[in-house]
Amino acid sequence: xxxxxxxxxxxxxxxxxxxxxxxxxxxxxxxxxxxxxxxxxxxxxxxxxxxxxxxxxxxxxxxxxx
Numbered sequence: 163x164x165x166x167x168x169x170x171x172x173x174x175x176x177x178x179x180x181x182x183x184x185x186x187x188x189x190x191x192x193x194x195x196x197x198x199x200x201x202x203x204x205x206x207x208x209x210x211x212x213x214x215x216x217x218x219x220x221x222x223x224x225x226x227x228x
Contacts, residue, residue, distance in 0.1 A: 195202040 190206040
């Protein structure tokens with residue numbers, strides 16, 4: 163029984179971690195200069211969208227205008 167519960171917890175945790183990771187995109191870039199902990203990057207062109215929601219966070223419908 164304990165092995166089954168441990169397997170369930172591990173499955174749920176890995177689903178949560180992979181779900182949050184899948185939504186993250188990293189823009190393509192070229193490193194122009196690198197010194198110690200500093201990188202100067204040139205990013206590829208990209209499209210960025212922004213929307214303003216005039217309500218509380220809990221009431222907001224993400225990516226859907228009403």
